Amino acid sequence: MTPSPSALALLTPDEMAAVDRAAIAGGASGPALMRAAGAAVARALRKRFRPCRTLILAGPGNNGGDGYVVARLLEREGWPVSVAALAPPRPGSDAAMAAAEWRGPVLPFTPETLARAQLVVDALFGAGLSRELDGPAAAALRAVRVPLVAVDVPSGLDGATGEPRGFAPQAALTVTFGRLKPGHLLLPGRELCGEVVLADIGLPEAALASVAPRAFRNAPGLWRLPERGAQHHKFSHGHVTIPGGAAMPGAARLAAMSARRIGAGLVTLAAEDTATATLFRQGEPGLLVSAPPPEDLLADERRSAWVLGPGLPPRPETLALLRRVVEAGRHVVADGGALTAAAGQPHTLQGAAILTPHAGEFAKVFGALRRDRLAAARMAAAVTGAVVVLKGSDSIIAAPDGRAAINNNAPPALATAGSGDVLAGLAGGLLAQNLPPFEAACAAAWLHGQAATLALAGAAPGTPLVAEDLLPQLRAAWIAATR
Ligand SMILES: NC(=O)C1=CN([C@@H]2O[C@H](COP(=O)(O)OP(=O)(O)OC[C@H]3O[C@@H](n4cnc5c(N)ncnc54)[C@H](O)[C@@H]3O)[C@@H](O)[C@H]2O)[C@@H](O)CC1
Ligand SMILES: Nc1ncnc2c1ncn2[C@@H]1O[C@H](COP(=O)(O)OP(=O)(O)O)[C@@H](O)[C@H]1O
Ligand SMILES: [K+]
Known part of the structure; x- marks a missing residue:
C-alpha cells in the first residue's frame, strides 16, 4: 500500500x-x-x-x-x-x-x-x-x-x-x-x-x-507518476532531447532508452557530429536522431526537457550549450560532463531543473563535501535554485525550498558505469511529462533503485548487474510505484 x-x-x-x-x-x-x-x-x-x-x-x-x-x-x-x-x-x-x-x-x-x-x-x-x-x-x-x-x-x-x-x-x-x-x-x-x-x-x-x-523517506506517496488518458497524444507526454558525443555515445543512448521507457512521448538523440548521428541511427527504432548541431533543435518549443551531460565532454562548449538551453526556458537535467564543466562555478548551473552529481562531481562544483551531506545537498540546491540529487547508496534529493528526500532502495550493484545515465534519463523523461523537478527527481531515484532490485530478484547478495539490465525492469518498477 x-x-x-x-x-x-x-x-x-x-x-x-x-x-x-x-x-x-x-x-x-x-x-x-x-x-x-x-x-x-x-x-x-x-x-x-x-x-x-x-x-x-x-x-x-x-x-x-x-x-x-x-x-x-x-x-x-x-x-x-x-x-x-x-x-x-x-x-x-x-x-x-x-x-x-x-x-x-x-x-x-x-x-x-x-x-x-x-x-x-x-x-x-x-x-x-x-x-x-x-x-x-x-x-x-x-x-x-x-x-x-x-x-x-x-x-x-x-x-x-x-x-x-x-x-x-x-x-x-x-x-x-x-x-x-x-x-x-x-x-x-x-x-x-x-x-x-x-x-x-x-x-x-x-x-x-x-x-x-x-x-x-523517498517512496511512492511522496510523488505520483503521470497519468495517461485517451485525450493524450505523444506530444502531451513530452519530448526529451539528449545531446550525445562521440567519446561516450553509449551514455546518451542509455539515458534516451530510459526516458522512453518511463513514458516520454518522444526522445531525440542530438548527435554532436555526423559520425555519432550514424551510430545513433543504428540504435532503437523508436528513438529519433538528429544531425548536428544540437542547438538547432531549440527552435522547436515542444522539446521541453533536455538531458545534458551523459557522455558529453566536460568542456566550456558543453556548459555553453547548457546555458543556451536554460535561457531558452527548457527544463534541464544536468549530469556528468555538464556538471564537471561547471567545476568551481555553481552559479553557471542556475536555471537547470535537476542536477545529478555523484560525490566526486558534487565536490568539483560545490567544494569538499561536508560530513553533513543532507545540509550540503540543501546548500547546493539553494545556491543553484535546482533540485540536487546527491547520488550514492543513500541518494539525497534536495529542493531549493529546503525539502529533501532520502532514497534507501538502491542496491550496491548500481555502482556500475552507465547506471547514472539511466537515472538522468528517467529524470528527464518525468520532467517532460510535467512532473515538478523535486517529484521527478525523487520518482527517478526510486524507480532506478526499484528496477535494480527487480533485476536482482532471487540473486545472491553481491550479484552484479549492468546498466542495461535496468531497462527491461522499468515497466515493473512503474507498476510497483502505482500499486
Ligand atoms: N520523542 C519522544 O516522543 C519520546 C522519546 N523517548 C526517549 O527519549 C529520548 C530523548 O531523551 P532526552 O531528551 O532526555 O535525551 P537523552 O536521553 O538522549 O540524553 C540526554 C542526557 O544525556 C546527556 N548527554 C548528551 N550527550 C552526551 C554525551 N555525549 N556524553 C555524555 N552525556 C551526554 C545530557 O546532558 C542529558 O543528561 C529519545 O531518544 C527516546 O529514547 C521516549 O521516552 C518516549 C517518547
Ligand atoms: N553503493 C551503491 N549503492 C547503491 N547505489 C549506488 C551505489 N553506488 C552508486 N549508486 C548509484 O548508481 C548510480 C551511479 O551513477 P554515476 O556514478 O553517475 O555513474 P555513471 O556516470 O557511470 O552512469 C547513481 O544513481 C548512484 O546513486
Ligand atoms: K541509544
Whole structure:
C-alpha cells in the first residue's frame, strides 16, 4: 500500500523533541510514552532473541528511562537482566521514575560487567545527544562484542546527519519511535542501526502535526507518476532531447532508452557530429536522431526537457550549450560532463531543473563535501535554485525550498558505469511529462533503485548487474510505484 507523505516524514532529533514537548503540553503523559517506548523495544527484542544474560546500559536522560522500562518488562518474562547506569537520572524526571521501578540488579558501569553480557541494550543517549561521545560511555560501547539493540539510535549516532559523533556502535536492531530520523537512512547511520523497527508509541497526531517535516523517506506517496488518458497524444507526454558525443555515445543512448521507457512521448538523440548521428541511427527504432548541431533543435518549443551531460565532454562548449538551453526556458537535467564543466562555478548551473552529481562531481562544483551531506545537498540546491540529487547508496534529493528526500532502495550493484545515465534519463523523461523537478527527481531515484532490485530478484547478495539490465525492469518498477 502506498504510504502517506506524513508516514514518510523524517524528523530530526530537535524536531522530535519538539513533538515530545507538544505531546506533553497537549496532555499526553510522559511516563506513559516512556512505557510504550520501552514496551516496543522489549517486544521487538523478544521476537528476535532468546532469553540470555542481558545488560541494559542506561544513560541519564529519557533514553535511559526507556532502558529501565525494557529491563523491567524483560525480567517479568524471566530474562536474566541487569542494568549498568552511566549516571543517575535527574531527580523528579520521568526517567528517575522508571529507574525507581527497577528492582533488579544494578551493576557497576565497568568493562567486567560488560564482559559477562550476552546481549546489550544501548539506552545511553538518543535524541538528547549534545556532544561527542567520549569517556566511559564510548569505551563501553567500543568494547561490546555481543549483539546490541539500540533504543532510538545507536548512542553517538547523530540522528540528524547519520554521522557518528565521536563513536557509535554497530547495532543488530534499532527500535525508534513515532517517526524515523534522517540518521536512520543516511550512511553510515543506516548500516550502524542494523534492522530498524519504527514503533507507534501513541504520540498524538496533533503533536506530530505541530512540526512541519522538511525531510522524507523517498517512496511512492511522496510523488505520483503521470497519468495517461485517451485525450493524450505523444506530444502531451513530452519530448526529451539528449545531446550525445562521440567519446561516450553509449551514455546518451542509455539515458534516451530510459526516458522512453518511463513514458516520454518522444526522445531525440542530438548527435554532436555526423559520425555519432550514424551510430545513433543504428540504435532503437523508436528513438529519433538528429544531425548536428544540437542547438538547432531549440527552435522547436515542444522539446521541453533536455538531458545534458551523459557522455558529453566536460568542456566550456558543453556548459555553453547548457546555458543556451536554460535561457531558452527548457527544463534541464544536468549530469556528468555538464556538471564537471561547471567545476568551481555553481552559479553557471542556475536555471537547470535537476542536477545529478555523484560525490566526486558534487565536490568539483560545490567544494569538499561536508560530513553533513543532507545540509550540503540543501546548500547546493539553494545556491543553484535546482533540485540536487546527491547520488550514492543513500541518494539525497534536495529542493531549493529546503525539502529533501532520502532514497534507501538502491542496491550496491548500481555502482556500475552507465547506471547514472539511466537515472538522468528517467529524470528527464518525468520532467517532460510535467512532473515538478523535486517529484521527478525523487520518482527517478526510486524507480532506478526499484528496477535494480527487480533485476536482482532471487540473486545472491553481491550479484552484479549492468546498466542495461535496468531497462527491461522499468515497466515493473512503474507498476510497483502505482500499486
Ligand atoms: N520523542 C519522544 O516522543 C519520546 C522519546 N523517548 C526517549 O527519549 C529520548 C530523548 O531523551 P532526552 O531528551 O532526555 O535525551 P537523552 O536521553 O538522549 O540524553 C540526554 C542526557 O544525556 C546527556 N548527554 C548528551 N550527550 C552526551 C554525551 N555525549 N556524553 C555524555 N552525556 C551526554 C545530557 O546532558 C542529558 O543528561 C529519545 O531518544 C527516546 O529514547 C521516549 O521516552 C518516549 C517518547
Ligand atoms: N553503493 C551503491 N549503492 C547503491 N547505489 C549506488 C551505489 N553506488 C552508486 N549508486 C548509484 O548508481 C548510480 C551511479 O551513477 P554515476 O556514478 O553517475 O555513474 P555513471 O556516470 O557511470 O552512469 C547513481 O544513481 C548512484 O546513486
Ligand atoms: K541509544
